[in-house]
Amino acid sequence: MTYRVTPLPEHLPINSVFSSRIAVRMDNFKIHTVIHSDYLVFDKSGKLPFSISFGLCRPLNGDTDPRNVGLKTTRSILDIPYALSNGLLSLREDDTDVSVGQLKSTDPDSLDRSFLYLKSPVGRNDNVKKDWSVYHYPIHPDSDLAALLKPGKKYTIRPKVRDLGEYVFIDENDQHSEPNEAEKLCSTRENGRALFNVVESLPWPPKIETTMKRCNDTQDDALRLEITVTNKGTEAICVQTRDRQRFLVPSGPIEPEPGFPPLDPRPRIIDTERPSPRVSIQVVDITTNEIVRKATQPGGCGLYGQHDPRPRLETMTTLRPGEPIIRYVDVGDLVSKLPDGKFGLRMEPRGMWWCVGDCEEFAAAGEDRVPGHLYNPKIPPVMLECGDIVEIEVKDGAAK
Numbered sequence: 001m002t003y004r005v006t007p008l009p010e011h012l013p014i015n016s017v018f019s020s021r022i023a024v025r026m027d028n029f030k031i032h033t034v035i036h037s038d039y040l041v042f043d044k045s046g047k048l049p050f051s052i053s054f055g056l057c058r059p060l061n062g063d064t065d066p067r068n069v070g071l072k073t074t075r076s077i078l079d080i081p082y083a084l085s086n087g088l089l090s091l092r093e094d095d096t097d098v099s100v101g102q103l104k105s106t107d108p109d110s111l112d113r114s115f116l117y118l119k120s121p122v123g124r125n126d127n128v129k130k131d132w133s134v135y136h137y138p139i140h141p142d143s144d145l146a147a148l149l150k151p152g153k154k155y156t157i158r159p160k161v162r163d164l165g166e167y168v169f170i171d172e173n174d175q176h177s178e179p180n181e182a183e184k185l186c187s188t189r190e191n192g193r194a195l196f197n198v199v200e201s202l203p204w205p206p207k208i209e210t211t212m213k214r215c216n217d218t219q220d221d222a223l224r225l226e227i228t229v230t231n232k233g234t235e236a237i238c239v240q241t242r243d244r245q246r247f248l249v250p251s252g253p254i255e256p257e258p259g260f261p262p263l264d265p266r267p268r269i270i271d272t273e274r275p276s277p278r279v280s281i282q283v284v285d286i287t288t289n290e291i292v293r294k295a296t297q298p299g300g301c302g303l304y305g306q307h308d309p310r311p312r313l314e315t316m317t318t319l320r321p322g323e324p325i326i327r328y329v330d331v332g333d334l335v336s337k338l339p340d341g342k343f344g345l346r347m348e349p350r351g352m353w354w355c356v357g358d359c360e361e362f363a364a365a366g367e368d369r370v371p372g373h374l375y376n377p378k379i380p381p382v383m384l385e386c387g388d389i390v391e392i393e394v395k396d397g398a399a400k
Helices: 080-085 144-148 359-364
Strands: 005-007 020-026 029-037 041-043 051-057 068-076 089-093 115-118 133-138 154-159 165-170 194-199 208-214 224-231 237-240 281-285 291-293 316-319 325-330 341-347 350-352 354-356 382-384 389-395
Touching (some): 029 154, 029 194, 051 115, 068 080, 080 089, 080 144, 115 133, 115 165, 208 382, 208 389, 224 316, 237 382
Parallel strands (some): 041 194
Antiparallel strands (some): 005 133, 020 029, 029 051, 051 133, 068 115, 068 165, 089 154, 154 194, 208 224, 224 325, 237 316, 237 354, 281 291, 281 341, 350 382
C-alpha cells in the first residue's frame, strides 16, 4: 500500500470549489492546511482509485522555529480512519453527521514513511507556496470506511476540532524530539472539507488501440503521420475530439494533477477539422530523450455564460468495434526550424469524453447534440494514447 507524499510547485492558487484553506497554529507559529478529494466521485467497485489529500505549509511570517515539523502519518488527521474515530475529522452524509464507530486504523507497516515533513521557513525569503507538502490517503473499496459510504449519497469529510494529532520536531541532523504535552498542532478554524459523491460502479470506457507511423506513400515531400485508432470493445461509442471536455480528472488539494487540465478544449489529434499536431505531439531528442518541443498547453478557460454543456455532434467521432479510423496529419510545421540531428515524434496522452452510441443515428433522430439521457460528465475518459515514436532526421534544415 503506497501513500504518496508530494512537494508542490510554487505557482499554486488556493482557490478550488472543492477545497478550502485552514489556518493551523501551534503556540508561536501557524500551518496552512487544505483537505480535498482527488476525484468528485468515489467508485465502490474500486476501478477508479480514490484518495483524500492534504496540503500543508508553514507560512513565512510569524514562524521563528528553526526545527522542521513531522506530522505523523498515523494517529493524526492524515490517518483518516483514526481521525474520524477519534473526533479529529467528521463525516457527513448529505447534511447529516455519520456515526463511524471505531474504524480500523492504518497499519504503520503499510506506509512508505512515518511523517509528513513541514520545513521551517526560518531563513527563507521567497514565496512559501513552493514549500507545500501533499499527502494522499487512499480509500480502498474493502475498507471499513468504504463500507459506510452509500451509492447515490453525497459526503463531506472536514476537520471537527482544532487538534491535528501527533507530531514531532526534526532537527538538522534528522533527530526527532517530542513536543511538550501542552504544545498541540491545532487548527484555528474548522472549515476545510473534501466533497464527493458515491456510485456503485462507474461507466467504464472500452480500450482503444492507437498506432502512429510515418506515411511514406505521399506524392509530395510533406512529412505526414498516419494515425490509426481502433475500438477494441464490443459496442460503438462516440468520442469528443474538440471543445471543452467534461469528464473526471484527478486533482490535488491545490491544483489539478500534472497532465490533467480540467475542461481541456484542445483538439485531439484524430479531429477531422483541426487535428493541430502542435497540441498533441512532442518532439524529443533521440540521443538524450529530452523534450525539445513540448505540446502546446491549454490556455485559460475564460468565462462562459449559461449554455447547454452537451457536446455538439459535429465535435464527435464514432468508433465502431473492430473498425479502425485512419487520420493523416501533416507535421511539417511542427518540425520546422529544428537543428540538424535525430528526433522522435511522440504523442501525449489525451482524455476524451465519450458515450455509447453512433453519431449518425443521433443526427438521423434530429439531434444536434449528444442526447440528454446519455450525457454524463462524471465518467472516466477514453484515453487516446500511443507508445509509438516516429523517428526523423533533420539535415540542412530539412526533415527526412
